[in-house]
Amino acid sequence: MKKILVTGALGQIGSELVAKLRQIYGADQVIATDVRNNGHEITRSGAFETLDVTDGKAMFEMAKKHQADTMIHLAALLSATAEEKPLLAWNLNMGGLVNALEVSRELGCQFFTPSSIGAFGPSTPKDNTPQDTIQRPTTMYGVNKVSGELLCDYYFHKYGLDTRGIRFPGLISYVTPPGGGTTDYAVEIYYAAVNQGRYASFIDKGTYMDMMYMPDALNAIVQLMEADASKLQHRNAFNVTAMSVDPEAISASIRQVMPSFVLEYEVDPKRQAIAESWPNSIDASAAAREWGFKASYDLDAMTKDMLAQLSSREMLAKKA
Template sequence: MKNILVTGALGQIGSELVAKLRHMYGNDQIIATDVRNTGHEITRSGPFETLDVTDDKAMFEVAKRHRVDTVIHLAALLSATAEEKPLLAWNLNMGGLVNALEVARELGCQFFTPSSIGAFGPSTPKDHTPQDTIQRPTTMYGVNKVSGELLCDYYFHKYGLDTRGIRFPGLISYVTPPGGGTTDYAVEIYYEAVSQGRYVSFIDKGTYMDMMYMPDALDAVVQLMEADPAKLVHRNAFNITAMSVDPEAIAASIRKMMPSFALGYQVDPKRQAIAESWPNFIDASAAASEWGFQAKYDLDAMTQDMLSQLSSKEMLARKA
């Protein structure tokens, strides 16, 4: 990877991934793009282009001008937002993906796009969810993700395009606020623990989902992209996870550092239904065997770092 184009660069994953890639490969080699310019630091630390991924000609022009050899396509609507606006989700998520794949094909680029545990559905085995299993999601987001997995496989088999991808679990970060995902409660709970000492969860107790701390997710992207292609069997939809937790488990971990933390519930039926259609915990052995994936953070290690980082941000905000 020399010149890397990142779409959706101001999103939850993109903003942190761009920073990591610029640190690793050099600021000028990472071309960040997004549909808007919010003045975020990454718009100033290296090349940034305002780009609507549904505009195929504009995407090609940006990629060609910067002599891109790698495309990391992150631009998409997340699960809860996609369910509220399904046609927009289809047009953006699938239209943008096709455009990005075509740019990569025409320029001979390596290609990455994320999938999600949302690609599974109610008929998927809930426990130890296999790498290869039935996928019949009941959400537009899930339909987009399954379609994306198949489309990337098609481009690999049809055109020899070096496509790669990961099924992300819920991602937890102190850097970027939640952005419309079903697993966002697991981010909000830490923010509220620091600022309020309590949290009201929109996901019910006993609802287990796979989660991962953002540093592990970013490492996984880089590790997969740098992996020997000859060893990759699955390529576009590797299961990865670090932990399977419900709200009570996160609250118990928080109380080890904040004993007075209080957790309540006001369940959102729509997001609860989405969560219940996903696995309890997935099998990530294919990623481990094919490219050496291994998460570094467990629940308590993540909680300790999240609370420490967010407490520092809270103190800085008060001083400002």
């Protein structure tokens, strides 16, 4: 990667990934784009352009102007939001992906887009879900992700486009607030622990889903994009994970640091139904074998860092 164009750069992954890429490759080498400018730090720390990913012509002209050789396409509606607005999700998630693939094909860019455990469905094996298995999701987000995986495979086999991708589990971060995902409870619980000392989970106890701390997710993207292409058999949909947890497990981990923390439940039937259609745990051995993936944070290590970071931010805010 030499000149990298990032779409959806102000989202949960994008805002942190852009900062990391600029540290590695240089501020002038990473062009951040999003549909609007919200004044985030990354809009000032390097090149930033407003871009609607459903406008393929504008995307092409922007990539060509900046002489991009790498496209990291992150712009998308997340699971819960996509289920509320399925047609918008299809038009944005699939229309934007096709445009990004076409621009990459025309300009010869290396290409990355994330998939998700949402690509699995209720008929997928629940435990230690294989890399290659049945995928019949029952949500629009899941349909988008399976379609995206297949489309990226098609562009690789049909055009030789260097497409790469990761099936992310729930991502947990202290930097960017949740953005409409089913796994967002696992982010909200830490914010609530620091601010209120208690949390009402919209996902029920005993509902296991895979999670990963954001630093591990960012490292995985860079590592995959820098990996030897000849060793990649799966390319576009690598299972990755760091932990399989339910709300009770996260609560127990928090109480090791904050013994008075209280977990309650106000289950959201819609998001609970989505969660129940996803795996309890997934097998990431293909990613480990083909490009050396290994997470650094387990649940307790992540909890300690999340609470420390959020507590520090809270203290700074009070002083301000």
